[in-house]
Amino acid sequence: MDLRLIQFLSECRDEEHEAIDRWFHAFQPISMTMAGAISFARDTTRLAELLGTTESAAHNA
Incomplete structure (x- = not known):
């Protein structure tokens, strides 16, 4: 693969992870x-x- 494409895809992946982290934090x-007394925190x-x-x-112990 072209190095520029690999770099672009890596940046997209990083931005996606940051967006997911912001969403979960919010x-x-x-x-x-x-x-039902259920709390969702990162699929748990x-x-x-x-x-x-x-x-x-x-x-927790």
């Missing part, structure tokens, strides 16, 4: 506690943390 605090369901169960304490 929406991570939003939780759906009224709809954190029900135990919201409920304060022992699974959460064991996970």
Whole structure:
């Protein structure tokens, strides 16, 4: 591949990762506690943390 194309694609990938990180940072605090007490943070369901169960304490230990 042409070096310029490789560099351009690399820059696009970096910008995409930055945009995804900004999106997660902006929406991570939003939780759906009224709809099943589920909080989404980077594809992880954190029900135990919201409920304060022992699974959460064991996970964080």
